[in-house]
Each structure stands twice: as structure tokens, then as C-alpha cells.
Amino acid sequence: MTxxxxxxxxxxxxxxxxxxxxxxxxxxxxxxxxxxxxxxALVVPVRQDGSPAALKIAxxxxxxxxxxxxxxxxxxxxAVRILASDAAGCSMLLERLDxxxxxxxxxxxxxxxxxxxxxxxxxxxxxxxxxxxxxDHIAATAERWSxxxxxxxxxxxQPFPRWLLEAALEVCQTRGAVxxxxxxxxxxxxxxxxxxILATTEDQQLRGSYLAIDPQPQIGEAEFxxxxxxWNRISDLSRADPEEALxxxxxxxxxxxxxxxxxxxxxxxxxxxxxxxxxxxKPGHGGDLARSLWVASTMAGRTLDHLPRAHDLPDPxxxxx
Numbered sequence: 001m002t003x004x005x006x007x008x009x010x011x012x013x014x015x016x017x018x019x020x021x022x023x024x025x026x027x028x029x030x031x032x033x034x035x036x037x038x039x040x041a042l043v044v045p046v047r048q049d050g051s052p053a054a055l056k057i058a059x060x061x062x063x064x065x066x067x068x069x070x071x072x073x074x075x076x077x078x079a080v081r082i083l084a085s086d087a088a089g090c091s092m093l094l095e096r097l098d099x100x101x102x103x104x105x106x107x108x109x110x111x112x113x114x115x116x117x118x119x120x121x122x123x124x125x126x127x128x129x130x131x132x133x134x135x136d137h138i139a140a141t142a143e144r145w146s147x148x149x150x151x152x153x154x155x156x157x158q159p160f161p162r163w164l165l166e167a168a169l170e171v172c173q174t175r176g177a178v179x180x181x182x183x184x185x186x187x188x189x190x191x192x193x194x195x196x197i198l199a200t201t202e203d204q205q206l207r208g209s210y211l212a213i214d215p216q217p218q219i220g221e222a223e224f225x226x227x228x229x230x231w232n233r234i235s236d237l238s239r240a241d242p243e244e245a246l247x248x249x250x251x252x253x254x255x256x257x258x259x260x261x262x263x264x265x266x267x268x269x270x271x272x273x274x275x276x277x278x279x280x281x282k283p284g285h286g287g288d289l290a291r292s293l294w295v296a297s298t299m300a301g302r303t304l305d306h307l308p309r310a311h312d313l314p315d316p317x318x319x320x321x
């Protein structure tokens with residue numbers, strides 16, 4: 001799912017200028033080229049003492065404020081390495097990956113292996129340092145959803161069947177309780193979809209062919225990370241039985257990462273129901289709503305029959321009626 005950032009980028013030119021001066025950077029853009037940008041950040045290729053790097057200026061939302069802590073804790077293992085950060089400006093200096101290649105375009109067999117390796121490397125256990133206190137707990141997210149989802153479902157005039165809402169609430173209640181008691185808490189990249197995994201450059205190859213970016217970190221069950229690879233690249237699923245192919249994808253990626261596929265399936269239901277309610281409240285996101293409902297109901301074992309066929313569903317962020 002795309003980052004839900006608001007407006008307020010008027011200060012961005014000043015933040016970029018300040019960061020360039022602070023860290024002694026020069027912009028490394030070809031004439032006429034634009035900086036890289038997403039929904040929640042602007043990334044400028046730069047050089048520091050001749051070495052390539054990337055300057056990231058993020059909109060100051062909650063995930064961006066703790067991203068620097070997660071990247072520092074991972075220290076380049078499975079994720080892009082952070083070189084410097086400025087909390088006040090919500091800016092980071094990162095090593096530069098190969099932005100021209102990402103897991104979105106890799107064959108699915110290669111994607112499974114790369115994603116599984118990255119999750120294993122990112123799944124570090126919480127420590128005693130102060131930075132660990134900055135992360136939200138996935139169990140707390142589930143507990144909050146237990147209150148918010150039914151209220152939002154009613155406010156939006158019940159945009160999908162009650163049984164699907166109840167399936168998500170059951171996950172929130174059971175996994176939330178389990179998560180509070182679990183001894184398997186790890187640091188989780190909660191937005192680990194194919195486009196948030198970039199290829200490494202030649203001198204980074206010893207750390208793997210791909211590394212993660214944009215973590216939106218939380219602490220909890222690593223299975224929470226599986227959902228984003230289900231709601232992306234749906235067009236790659238088998239046309240003969242896309243529903244079973246989606247469930248197989250969940251199993252394959254879970255196994256590659258050493259995760260419990262059943263738990264990953266449960267979290268995927270809850271996450272996509274939460275996404276569906278967010279999309280239902282936003283004009284122009286009818287296609288995103290249909291995709292979230294297709295994934296959620298398929299993972300719950302009862303694909304809703306009024307939805308478009310799987311291969312007619314739009315990619316995330318593609319505006320539709």
C-alpha cells in the first residue's frame with residue numbers, strides 16, 4: 001500500500017539546501033533529470049567526497065520519524081545503510097542502491113528467494129537501547145484496529161459483508177493477544193513490497209543482490225510483513241486459478257523467510273480489510289478497494305463474487321472510479 005502522507009512540502013527546498021550544506025553534498029543529477037520521489041519522501045542522488053549517496057527528505061509522519069532508528073539497527077544487513085541523519089529535518093543520508101532495478105521486475109522465483117533472505121536478515125530481536133522504545137508494537141496496532149475497524153465499517157455504510165469484517169477482527173483479537181505474550185518479537189519492515197527492494201551495486205554484492213528501503217518499522221510478529229507481496233503483482237498469478245495461486249504465494253514467501261504461513265495468512269486478512277476501509281473513504285480508489293477486498297476475502301477462503309476478475313484489478317495507486 002502507498003504511504004498515506006498529507007500535504008505540507010513548502011519547506012522542502014530549504015530542507016534540501018540545509019542537508020546539502022550540513023553533510024557537504026553535491027547534487028548528482030543529469031541535466032533535466034528529476035529527483036526520485038514517492039508518496040512520503042523525496043530522494044536526491046548526491047555525492048559526498050566523490051562517493052555516490054542518496055539524500056532522503058521525508059514528510060514528517062510517524063513512520064518516517066523512526067525509520068532512521070531501524071536502519072541504524074540493521075546497519076546494512078538486509079536494508080540500505082544509513083550514513084547520517086537529522087531528526088529535526090526528517091532527513092537521512094543513505095548509501096545509493098541501483099534505483100533502475102527492483103524486485104518488481106524480477107522473475108517470481110528470484111523474488112521469493114531474495115525476499116525470504118531479506119526478511120531473515122531484518123528479523124532482529126529487540127534490545128535494551130533507547131531507540132527500541134520508539135517503535136510501535138504490532139499487537140497494539142491490532143488492538144487499535146479492534147476498535148477502529150467496526151466503527152469505520154459502520155460509518156462507511158457497511159461497504160463489504162460483515163463476515164469479512166469479523167474475520168479481520170478475529171485476527172486482531174487473537175494475534176493481538178498472542179503478540180503481547182510472544183517471545184518471538186522482531187523488528188519488522190511492514191511495507192516490504194517488491195518496489196521497496198532495490199538491486200545492489202557491484203561493490204555491495206557481498207550483502208546480497210537486493211536490499212530493502214522505506215521500512216515503516218514496528219516490533220512484533222514477522223508474519224505481519226507478508227501482506228504487501230500479496231496485494232502487489234497480482235497480474236503475475238496463474239489465470240487458471242488466481243485464488244489458489246495467491247494462497248500458494250503466501251506459503252512460498254513465508255517458507256522462504258522461515259515464517260508460519262498460517263499466521264501470515266491471518267495478518268494479511270486484517271491488513272487488507274484495514275486497507276479496504278481506508279480506500280472506501282477516498283474518492284477515486286474504487287479499484288484499490290476492489291483489490292483489497294479480493295485479497296482479503298481470498299485469504300479468508302471465500303472470495304467475494306461481485307469483484308472484478310483478479311487480472312482486471314488495478315495495480316496499487318492506479319486511480320479508478
